[in-house]
Amino acid sequence: MNRRNFIQILGLGAGLGAGIGISSAIVGCGPTEPTEAFGWNGPDPMEKDIRMQVLAYAILSPNSHNIQPWIIRITGPLSFDLYVDPERLLPATDPYYRQIHISQGTFLETLSIAATGLGHEARIDYFPEGVYGNHELLNKPVASIRLIPRADINPDPLFAHLLTRHSNKQEYDNRRLKQTEIDALQTFHGAASIYPLSIVQSTKAKQQLEKILTKGMQIEVGDKKRDLETIGMFRFNDAEVKQYRDGFGVTQAGLSGIKKMIVENFLLSRESTEKDPTAFGEQAVDLTRKTAESTATFAWISSPGNSRLDQVKAGRDYCRINLKTTAMGLVQHPMSQVLQEFEEMLPLQAQFKKQFSINSSDTVQMLFRLGRAEATPHGPRRLITALIRD
Ligand SMILES: Cc1cc2nc3c(=O)[nH]c(=O)nc-3n(C[C@H](O)[C@H](O)[C@H](O)COP(=O)(O)O)c2cc1C
Incomplete structure (x- = not known):
C-alpha cells in the first residue's frame, strides 16, 4: 500500500469526494448497492x-464501529427484550464494554422516538x-x-430525522457554532438529561483537543x-459491505467516485x-x-457515576443530540480514543480531564466534534431478523 498516496487522496476526498458525482458503478469498480438497500429506507411499507x-428504525442508531451489538428476544405481541450481543464486542478498545452499553442507549432512544412517530409509546x-x-x-x-398504542401521542419532532442522522467523519469547515446554536443545544439537552453537556470552542480548547485527540489515536494504534480489532470492522470494498452489512469504510469518511475506487482497488487490501x-x-x-484541525467546536457528555444505567442513559442523550444537530443542519462525530479504559490510555485521559477541569472521578461518556459539512453516505445495517433470537 502506498501510504502517502492514500492520505493525499483521502485529504482531497474530504473536500471534493462528495462533489465528484461519479459513482463507482460508472467507473466500473464492482458492485455497488444503493445505501437505501442497507436499512435506510425505514420499515418495509x-x-x-x-x-x-x-x-427497523432502532437498528439505524449510532453505535461503536457500527458493530450493531444488539439481540432482541420477543416476549409478547407488543413487547420484546434488548440484550447485548456477546458475539459483538470490542474488548481490545472497550475492555469494560462501556461503549457497547452506550450503544444500547442509542438503540433505546431511537426506538422510543420511532414509536411516537408510529402512534405508540x-x-x-x-x-x-x-x-x-x-x-x-x-x-x-x-x-x-412494551409498545402501548396511543392515538393521542404527539410524534417526537426528532422522528423526522431518524433516516438522515449519521456520524459525519470528514473534515469540517472550521467555523464555530453560533452562540444561539450552542444555547439551543444546551436548552434541548438540559430539558431531558441529568448529565452535563460541555461545549467548548475557544482557540485554546481547540488547540488542546487537537493534541489530545491525535495523541489518543497514536496510543490506540x-x-x-x-489494530486488528479495528481492521476487523473496517470494510475494504463494496463486496465486504454487502457481505457483512456492518462496520465502516472510506465511504463514511466522505470518499466517493474515482477516489474511492482508487483507494479500494489499488491502495487498500485486507x-x-x-x-x-x-x-x-x-x-x-x-x-x-x-479532522480535529478542521473543527472549531467540541463537546462531551459526562456523568458522576458510571453504572450500566448511566452508560445506557448517556447513550440516549448522545443519540438525541445527534438527531437534534441533524435537525439544525449541523454534523457530529464521536472521537472516543482518549475515553477508552485500557491501561496505556489512562495518563492521557487524566491529562484531558485536568486540562478541562473535569472531576477526575467523573466519566466522560461521549466526546465528539460538531460543525458543518456535506452529508456522507450511511453505514450499512443488517436485517432486523439477524437481531432476533428465540
Ligand atoms: C459509543 C460510540 C463510540 C463511537 N466512537 C467513534 C470513534 O471513536 N470514531 C469514529 O469515527 N466514530 C465513532 N462512533 C461513531 C460510529 O462509528 C457510528 O455511529 C457507526 O459507524 C454508525 O454510523 P452512523 O452513526 O453514521 O449511523 C462512535 C459511536 C458510538 C455510539
Whole structure:
C-alpha cells in the first residue's frame, strides 16, 4: 500500500469526494448497492408488525464501529427484550464494554422516538432482571420494552430525522457554532438529561483537543490487538459491505467516485493491512489530526457515576443530540480514543480531564466534534431478523 498516496487522496476526498458525482458503478469498480438497500429506507411499507417497524428504525442508531451489538428476544405481541450481543464486542478498545452499553442507549432512544412517530409509546424498563457491574457482562436484558398504542401521542419532532442522522467523519469547515446554536443545544439537552453537556470552542480548547485527540489515536494504534480489532470492522470494498452489512469504510469518511475506487482497488487490501497494520495506523493518526484541525467546536457528555444505567442513559442523550444537530443542519462525530479504559490510555485521559477541569472521578461518556459539512453516505445495517433470537 502506498501510504502517502492514500492520505493525499483521502485529504482531497474530504473536500471534493462528495462533489465528484461519479459513482463507482460508472467507473466500473464492482458492485455497488444503493445505501437505501442497507436499512435506510425505514420499515418495509408492507410490514404490519409494530415491533418490526420500530426495530427497523432502532437498528439505524449510532453505535461503536457500527458493530450493531444488539439481540432482541420477543416476549409478547407488543413487547420484546434488548440484550447485548456477546458475539459483538470490542474488548481490545472497550475492555469494560462501556461503549457497547452506550450503544444500547442509542438503540433505546431511537426506538422510543420511532414509536411516537408510529402512534405508540415505548415503555422501557431498564435491567428488569437486575443491573450487573460495570466490569462484567451478564446474560440479562438491558431493557424490557412494551409498545402501548396511543392515538393521542404527539410524534417526537426528532422522528423526522431518524433516516438522515449519521456520524459525519470528514473534515469540517472550521467555523464555530453560533452562540444561539450552542444555547439551543444546551436548552434541548438540559430539558431531558441529568448529565452535563460541555461545549467548548475557544482557540485554546481547540488547540488542546487537537493534541489530545491525535495523541489518543497514536496510543490506540500502537498495539496489534487493537489494530486488528479495528481492521476487523473496517470494510475494504463494496463486496465486504454487502457481505457483512456492518462496520465502516472510506465511504463514511466522505470518499466517493474515482477516489474511492482508487483507494479500494489499488491502495487498500485486507490481506496486506492485516499482515502489517503499521500504515493503517499511521493513516488513522493523520486523519484524526486533520479532522480535529478542521473543527472549531467540541463537546462531551459526562456523568458522576458510571453504572450500566448511566452508560445506557448517556447513550440516549448522545443519540438525541445527534438527531437534534441533524435537525439544525449541523454534523457530529464521536472521537472516543482518549475515553477508552485500557491501561496505556489512562495518563492521557487524566491529562484531558485536568486540562478541562473535569472531576477526575467523573466519566466522560461521549466526546465528539460538531460543525458543518456535506452529508456522507450511511453505514450499512443488517436485517432486523439477524437481531432476533428465540
Ligand atoms: C459509543 C460510540 C463510540 C463511537 N466512537 C467513534 C470513534 O471513536 N470514531 C469514529 O469515527 N466514530 C465513532 N462512533 C461513531 C460510529 O462509528 C457510528 O455511529 C457507526 O459507524 C454508525 O454510523 P452512523 O452513526 O453514521 O449511523 C462512535 C459511536 C458510538 C455510539
